[in-house]
Amino acid sequence: MATINPYIAFNGNAEEAFNFYKSVFGGEFTRVVRFKDMPSDPGNQVTEEEGNKIMHISLPIGKENFLMANDVPKFMGVVNEKENRSKISVNAESKEEADKLFNGLSAGGAIEFPIGDSPWGSYFGMFRDKYGIEWMIDFDSRQK
Numbered sequence: 001m002a003t004i005n006p007y008i009a010f011n012g013n014a015e016e017a018f019n020f021y022k023s024v025f026g027g028e029f030t031r032v033v034r035f036k037d038m039p040s041d042p043g044n045q046v047t048e049e050e051g052n053k054i055m056h057i058s059l060p061i062g063k064e065n066f067l068m069a070n071d072v073p074k075f076m077g078v079v080n081e082k083e084n085r086s087k088i089s090v091n092a093e094s095k096e097e098a099d100k101l102f103n104g105l106s107a108g109g110a111i112e113f114p115i116g117d118s119p120w121g122s123y124f125g126m127f128r129d130k131y132g133i134e135w136m137i138d139f140d141s142r143q144k
Contacts, residue, residue, distance in 0.1 A: 014054040024104035
């Protein structure tokens with residue numbers, strides 16, 4: 001069966017954001033590639049200043065999924081983080097895990113829907129984290 005792995009673009013703070021996500025989810029990065037690690041290419045317009053920025057980073061979430069990201073080089077434009085209306089939906093295995101993820105990831109962010117019992121019967125919360133990424137945390141005991 002196919003899996004879906006969110007891929008997020010950042011304006012130079014992917015490493016900081018992913019260290020934060022790692023502190024909440026746990027685990028270890030499976031891959032960290034910096035722009036300076038890429039072979040030289042005449043078409044590569046990444047500046048020396050951007051060489052240490054993240055070209056690709058991957059953090060396993062659960063058994064089969066990965067959260068991935070990169071920094072967007074300046075020559076490609078700026079990512080408007082406040083206009084990102086896509087959400088990363090995480091299905092927790094317990095109410096306790098849902099609370100841990102919600103409280104950890106929403107720290108310093110803006111809560112849009114406090115975690116609690118939802119009208120549709122699951123335990124749910126929604127927020128934008130301090131990096132502008134939108135998350136939904138859900139635990140549905142009927143699906144376990």
